Amino acid sequence: MLEISGVVKNFGEIEALKGVDLKIEKGEFFGLLGPNGAGKTTLLNIIIGYLIPDEGTVTINDEALVYENLEIKKLFGYVPQEIALYQDLTAVKNLEIFGALYGLQGKSLKGKIEEVLQLVQLDHRKNEKIKNFSGGMKRRLNIAASILHDPEFLLCDEPTIGVDPQSRNAIFDLLQSLNKKGKTILYTTHYMEEAERLCSKLAIIDNGKIIALGALNELLDKIDKKTTLLIDKNDLTLQKRESLKSLGEVKENDFYFEIIPSEKFSKNSLLFSELEKLQIPDKFVELKKASLEDVFFKLTGRKLRD
Amino acid sequence: MRNVLILLKKEYLRFVVDKPAVILTFLLPAVLIFIFGLIFGGNGGVQSKIPIVFVRNSDEPIAKFLESKLDSSDAIRLVKSYKKEGEKNERKIDEATAQKLVKTGKYSTALVVPADFITDTSSSIHLKMYYDPANEVEFSLIQGVIQKTIFTQLPQLFPLLFQKQIIKPLQGLKRKKFNSDIADVVSKYFGVPKEKILESMDFSKWDSKELLKGGNNTGDNFISKIIRFESKQLVGENIANPGVTRSVGGWAMMFLLFSITGAASSFFEEKQEGSLKRLLCMPVRRSQLIWAKYIFTITLGIVQLLVMFVFAWLVFGVDIFSNFGNLFIVIVASAVAAVSFGMLITSVTKSYQQANGIAMVFILVMSAVGGSWFPTFLLPGWMQTISRLTINYWSVEAFLQVLWRNAPFARIALPVLILFSTGFIVNFYALVRFRKGNIF
Numbered sequence: 001m002l003e004i005s006g007v008v009k010n011f012g013e014i015e016a017l018k019g020v021d022l023k024i025e026k027g028e029f030f031g032l033l034g035p036n037g038a039g040k041t042t043l044l045n046i047i048i049g050y051l052i053p054d055e056g057t058v059t060i061n062d063e064a065l066v067y068e069n070l071e072i073k074k075l076f077g078y079v080p081q082e083i084a085l086y087q088d089l090t091a092v093k094n095l096e097i098f099g100a101l102y103g104l105q106g107k108s109l110k111g112k113i114e115e116v117l118q119l120v121q122l123d124h125r126k127n128e129k130i131k132n133f134s135g136g137m138k139r140r141l142n143i144a145a146s147i148l149h150d151p152e153f154l155l156c157d158e159p160t161i162g163v164d165p166q167s168r169n170a171i172f173d174l175l176q177s178l179n180k181k182g183k184t185i186l187y188t189t190h191y192m193e194e195a196e197r198l199c200s201k202l203a204i205i206d207n208g209k210i211i212a213l214g215a216l217n218e219l220l221d222k223i224d225k226k227t228t229l230l231i232d233k234n235d236l237t238l239q240k241r242e243s244l245k246s247l248g249e250v251k252e253n254d255f256y257f258e259i260i261p262s263e264k265f266s267k268n269s270l271l272f273s274e275l276e277k278l279q280i281p282d283k284f285v286e287l288k289k290a291s292l293e294d295v296f297f298k299l300t301g302r303k304l305r306d
Numbered sequence: 307m308r309n310v311l312i313l314l315k316k317e318y319l320r321f322v323v324d325k326p327a328v329i330l331t332f333l334l335p336a337v338l339i340f341i342f343g344l345i346f347g348g349n350g351g352v353q354s355k356i357p358i359v360f361v362r363n364s365d366e367p368i369a370k371f372l373e374s375k376l377d378s379s380d381a382i383r384l385v386k387s388y389k390k391e392g393e394k395n396e397r398k399i400d401e402a403t404a405q406k407l408v409k410t411g412k413y414s415t416a417l418v419v420p421a422d423f424i425t426d427t428s429s430s431i432h433l434k435m436y437y438d439p440a441n442e443v444e445f446s447l448i449q450g451v452i453q454k455t456i457f458t459q460l461p462q463l464f465p466l467l468f469q470k471q472i473i474k475p476l477q478g479l480k481r482k483k484f485n486s487d488i489a490d491v492v493s494k495y496f497g498v499p500k501e502k503i504l505e506s507m508d509f510s511k512w513d514s515k516e517l518l519k520g521g522n523n524t525g526d527n528f529i530s531k532i533i534r535f536e537s538k539q540l541v542g543e544n545i546a547n548p549g550v551t552r553s554v555g556g557w558a559m560m561f562l563l564f565s566i567t568g569a570a571s572s573f574f575e576e577k578q579e580g581s582l583k584r585l586l587c588m589p590v591r592r593s594q595l596i597w598a599k600y601i602f603t604i605t606l607g608i609v610q611l612l613v614m615f616v617f618a619w620l621v622f623g624v625d626i627f628s629n630f631g632n633l634f635i636v637i638v639a640s641a642v643a644a645v646s647f648g649m650l651i652t653s654v655t656k657s658y659q660q661a662n663g664i665a666m667v668f669i670l671v672m673s674a675v676g677g678s679w680f681p682t683f684l685l686p687g688w689m690q691t692i693s694r695l696t697i698n699y700w701s702v703e704a705f706l707q708v709l710w711r712n713a714p715f716a717r718i719a720l721p722v723l724i725l726f727s728t729g730f731i732v733n734f735y736a737l738v739r740f741r742k743g744n745i746f
Contacts (some may be wrong), residue, residue, distance in 0.1 A: 048587035070589035078587040082580025101588045145584070 001025055002047070002153060002184065007056035009042055009208075016042040018208040019056070024186055024201075026152075029179045031199030032188040033292060035302070039208040040188040041081065044157050047186070048078050060153070074102060077151035079159045083138045084145075087131040091122060091141055094130060095148060102149035116144040120174060136167025143174060147183075154178060156187045160194065172198060192292035204296055211299050220290050223298050229259040229271065232284040243278050247271070326663020334667050341674045345684045355383035356683055358448055359404045359416035359436075362386075364423035368431065372419065372456065381451040385413060401434075408436045409540050411711055415448045432534045438541040440552060440710045441681045456533055541711050548710075550622040555705025556678035558614045559698050560669065562607050562644045567665040569603045570648030574658035596649075596740055600733065603648060607641030629712050636704040639722045642729035643697040650732050653739035672696040677703075700724045 002024040009017040017039045024030045032040050045051040047058055049065060049072075058065040060072055085094050095113045104112055117123040120140035130138060139159060146154065156175065160168045175198065179185050189195055195202055195216075202219060204212040212219055231244065233255060241257070244250050248262035265271040268287065275285060297303060321327055362373055377384055387396040388407070399407070404416035418434040435452070439445045489503040545551050576582040585595060615633065618624040626633055648665070655661040673679055675689060676698025682690050693699045704721035707713035 045583075050583055050586050068591050070591070073587060073589045076587060078584060080580045080583055082583075084580030084584035086581060087579075098584070098588070101585070101590055103589070 003059045005057050007053045009053050016208050020210055022203055026184050029185045029198055029200045031195040031202040033195045033202055034205035035190055038205045041157055044155055075152045077146035077154045079143050079146045079156040081157045083142055085130050090129055091126045098145045099148045112148050116148055120144045136163050139163050154183050154185045158189055206300050219295050223290055223294050228288040230286040230288055231257045326659045329663050337671055344686050356448055357383045357385050359399055359407050359413045360384035360386050361399055361401050361404050362419040363421045364419050366424050369419045369423045376455050379455050405436050408438050414438050414444050430534050435537045436540050440706055444681050444683050546623040550618055551624050551709050554618045556702045558611055559701045560673040560678045562610055563669045565610055566603050566607050566644045567648040567651055569606055571652045571658055571661035573652055603645045604641050607644055608637055611637040629708050632708045632715055632718055635722055636708055639725035640701040643725040646729040646732035649736035653736040672698045
């Protein structure tokens, strides 16, 4: 279990973390969601021992994290935001260096390298220099270098930045399979879609503070509406536009009417029956489920990517 | 045109915010111009006098006269006594000691006025010069100053010399009486006033230029007949390529500083690409990272210097093997000192660009002041003191001792000790700075 209590970190006059408390249970896929500059990376840097907090403690399996405790560091695998690999070396040479620093050697090291290269599907490119790899391949190898020593905790700092959708899915699959194998994963991101897809538990961080914590459903419960109806404006007659008010609260933008259905349409079937009565074709209608973006907006008044 | 102006503005903006580029563009040239100006422009205060060992074994008035004139020279300083280690008082330098002082590199030149400086049978003066042309420019300058001093004193020297040679055969006759008798005889038979004759017999008013008239060779021959220089090179007479042997150490040290600083500041690259952070979250101590970088850069420095010296041996025939043990010690000491400089720069700067910009300024200034480019004696006195604070100075000195003088370890012990201590002290400070600095 990873427990963070009252962690404060300042950089000069900037308060990066203002007393963060978190508890990550063994086997959890924990998401730390927040906009850029919210304090995600700072918190991760403190957990991995790269930064020392001004106040507060971090404990791993009830043992306090102290400066340069090498044994505790072995429990972590860290996937940095950057491609933290030696670009002029081959994949194997990179993994040999990092594996050796984790104490692996000889056959054990070779075996582990083969294993992780297969896992990230790069075994066929293992003797090529990394600088020749695609962005997605580098990202996968970045993860491989972090799991060589079979860590208990995997800390991923926005590991999909700049990755194409195909490679992103491959990374998601990889992380989910690692989580299924028992790894506890802390995943920071500012993409709510990633958090929603991957994480069993989430914390939303903003301006150095945790503003929401819980499972996805628990967070979504924080907002009143679960569903929003979007209706294309273009092909609606004035009469039909007026009739939309019967569905609930109506907001209007350049392209859509955004409707928050009233209580009597809490079930989607009732809502669509009413739309049929109003003779609004399905093709103009989009049902939008409530998301973490809405939660964040409700809590901060801002969008995640502002 | 508008686009050109916008792009031009962009270029200026980017340049102004790039501090290392600004430093390299304006500050560095200004500093180097200042140093060269001090050397060749003479505006940096009093140029310090070049010390030469002086031994006078003759009590002849002419020898004393020559000594007094050399003493008052603006360019050289006569060193006549020295303090031996463990002794309280200074002792007068004799000819053997003078040779030893030149051989060991303490002084580049010794001028000896021998006992037979002037003999009764000779009409010339005899001088001995012992020298070490380790520094060709310095040696040429000293030689020129001595000759100039003697030649400008010829109007005074020559009559003294001439009178001595005349008076001797006249035995017992006083010079005044001799002159007076001659004047009487001439006045009597030619009707010229005696005072005028006596005035014309005052040799001290003779013009040496007149004496030297009569063609180039005649003048030279005349001088060489008056002054007999006996020069002896005490060091480096068998060196195959003196020029390269003298300068290779200075250049090697400068390039070593460049490469080592680049290697040490690669910490910044690793930080930027994230690999440093990855290493720091592994079971690795910060000190281990620093030591690994330190040892790597030292070995790189040693190999680089070895390669440079082997190249000098292969291409220019510089003898690196007859004193290889000591050469290797100086190489290691220089590498240790250079690496500490690189680590220090890395520990006090905030980025790779800043580290390289500042390092460039310091390396070029240290090379100029420390003797990598030209001999330090050319610098004003206060700057010569500063030059001793540079690692280039001690490294160049040690390389010169080893390659030029084939010196034993005792003679390189001081520069080697200074290089090692500088290396360890500065590196210790850098280690402390690393903890507070921007890299970790």
